[in-house]
Amino acid sequence: MTQELHTDIVILGGGIAGLWLLNRLRQQGLGAVLLECDALGGGQTLASQGIIHGGLKYALSGVLSPASSAIAAMPERWRKCLAGEGDIDLRQTQVLAPHYYMWSSGGYRSRLKTFLGSKALRGRIDALNASSYPEFLRNKSLSGTLYKLTDFVVDTPSLVSNLSTPHADRIFRVPKEQLSLISAHKGRIDRLELNTNEGTILLSAQRYILAAGEGNGDLLSQIGIEQPAMQVRPLHMLALRNEHPHPAYVHCIGDSFGMTPRMTITSHPCKDGAWVWYIGGEIAETGVDRSADQQIAEGHKQLREVFPWVDYDRAQWASFFINRAEPKLANLQRPDTAYLHAAENVLLTWPTKLTLTPELGDSVVKTLQQQAVTANSAANDSATPAELGKYFTSANIALPRWEDLLA
Numbered sequence: 303m304t305q306e307l308h309t310d311i312v313i314l315g316g317g318i319a320g321l322w323l324l325n326r327l328r329q330q331g332l333g334a335v336l337l338e339c340d341a342l343g344g345g346q347t348l349a350s351q352g353i354i355h356g357g358l359k360y361a362l363s364g365v366l367s368p369a370s371s372a373i374a375a376m377p378e379r380w381r382k383c384l385a386g387e388g389d390i391d392l393r394q395t396q397v398l399a400p401h402y403y404m405w406s407s408g409g410y411r412s413r414l415k416t417f418l419g420s421k422a423l424r425g426r427i428d429a430l431n432a433s434s435y436p437e438f439l440r441n442k443s444l445s446g447t448l449y450k451l452t453d454f455v456v457d458t459p460s461l462v463s464n465l466s467t468p469h470a471d472r473i474f475r476v477p478k479e480q481l482s483l484i485s486a487h488k489g490r491i492d493r494l495e496l497n498t499n500e501g502t503i504l505l506s507a508q509r510y511i512l513a514a515g516e517g518n519g520d521l522l523s524q525i526g527i528e529q530p531a532m533q534v535r536p537l538h539m540l541a542l543r544n545e546h547p548h549p550a551y552v553h554c555i556g557d558s559f560g561m562t563p564r565m566t567i568t569s570h571p572c573k574d575g576a577w578v579w580y581i582g583g584e585i586a587e588t589g590v591d592r593s594a595d596q597q598i599a600e601g602h603k604q605l606r607e608v609f610p611w612v613d614y615d616r617a618q619w620a621s622f623f624i625n626r627a628e629p630k631l632a633n634l635q636r637p638d639t640a641y642l643h644a645a646e647n648v649l650l651t652w653p654t655k656l657t658l659t660p661e662l663g664d665s666v667v668k669t670l671q672q673q674a675v676t677a678n679s680a681a682n683d684s685a686t687p688a689e690l691g692k693y694f695t696s697a698n699i700a701l702p703r704w705e706d707l708l709a
């Protein structure tokens with residue numbers, strides 16, 4: 303059997319980008335379906351640290367660029383969503399930490415960087431007295447300065463659940479080997495071919511949104527696109543399950559010349575109630591050349607240096623490699639805004655940061671309005687989710703990597 307189905311928008315990829323866009327486009331009255339090849343959030347989204355940044359990283363050089371000003375607006379925007387007053391109702395998303403902290407350990411260069419950052423972010427960063435330290439650092443003999451940022455941390459599994467639950471009937475798991483993009487003309491998608499045991503479904507739409515993170519690379523080559531291209535930045539992340547009574551949320555600013563914090567630490571609850579410290583930052587960037595054992599030994603060493611009062615003897619450690627996927631910029635620079643490229647009937651997206659997804663949502667909605675894409679396939683679309691549901695199951699939510707590794 304061959305069955306033809308139609309909808310307004312097909313979204314490929316069920317990370318934060320695809321799920322956010324599905325919500326925004328359904329609000330606009332558009333028919334849309336999201337196809338995920340595996341499990342929701344299982345790419346970068348559930349591997350992220352969940353920090354909604356206010357732009358500190360960009361200000362460590364002491365200069366506020368336009369990009370750092372744009373990202374500075376994001377914490378407030380997310381807070382509105384979390385209160386049910388923003389673009390998307392995120393009242394079911396858990397906030398793990400209402401503030402994120404930055405600690406400059408006292409070395410000359412780290413103090414300088416922190417000072418410059420605090421100047422550039424005036425009004426958005428507060429140096430704390432010891433009496434206002436968060437519990438994790440309270441009553442510890444901490445040298446240097448602790449700052450409270452406007453940044454905060456969300457629980458990414460609850461975010462993915464919040465975004466996917468209202469539209470579960472429009473989200474399908476379609477493994478890669480069952481999906482082909484049919485393109486007779488470079489850069490244009492004529493339809494998707496979905497192969498099932500019973501036959502083939504030809505799914506067409508007004509627009510196709512590529513929101514597959516690192517998977518966008520393969521989708522671009524299927525439709526013959528070389529430019530724009532993707533770049534990946536590899537990271538070697540660390541996770542540590544320990545019996546420390548207080549979760550930690552802090553950038554430890556180091557003494558290197560780089561502008562990335564030495565360690566960026568977040569804490570996340572496991573399903574069994576235990577807490578995991580999750581560590582990125584410079585250690586994850588430089589760690590790509592270390593083996594797992596070497597990376598764990600390095601993490602152990604650095605944590606002992608910064609938090610010597612914590613007992614690491616019974617800690618369980620894990621590390622894993624993951625890529626950040628982004629648009630390729632000249633000189634392998636890091637993009638600092640959400641990315642959208644619209645050409646033919648394809649919208650190519652990379653949020654580049656969880657934080658910037660609301661900006662991506664605005665750009666996509668605006669572009670579709672400019673392109674006069676409206677819900678003109680209502681009658682046909684209404685049958686599409688039900689028909690797809692006969693052959694494909696809804697996609698499940700992935701487990702965060704540390705749940706698997708430290709089970």
Ligand SMILES: Cc1cc2nc3c(=O)[nH]c(=O)nc-3n(C[C@H](O)[C@H](O)[C@H](O)COP(=O)(O)OP(=O)(O)OC[C@H]3O[C@@H](n4cnc5c(N)ncnc54)[C@H](O)[C@@H]3O)c2cc1C
Pocket residue numbers: 314315316317318319320337338339340341342343344345346347348349350351352353354355478513514515516517518521537539582624625626651652653654655656657658
């Ligand atoms: C270690 C790490 C820590 C981070 N920490 C932060 C942070 O604290 N704050 C922040 O703002 N940002 C952070 N980021 C960045 C942020 O996580 C990413 O920018 C964001 O999650 C990207 O979302 P996405 O939806 O584009 O991609 P992904 O989350 O990677 O989702 C892509 C989805 O597409 C699916 N897919 C792939 N190929 C196909 C296909 N052919 N068909 C259908 N589906 C497909 C994948 O299975 C996946 O589910 C971090 C990133 C990493 C790697």
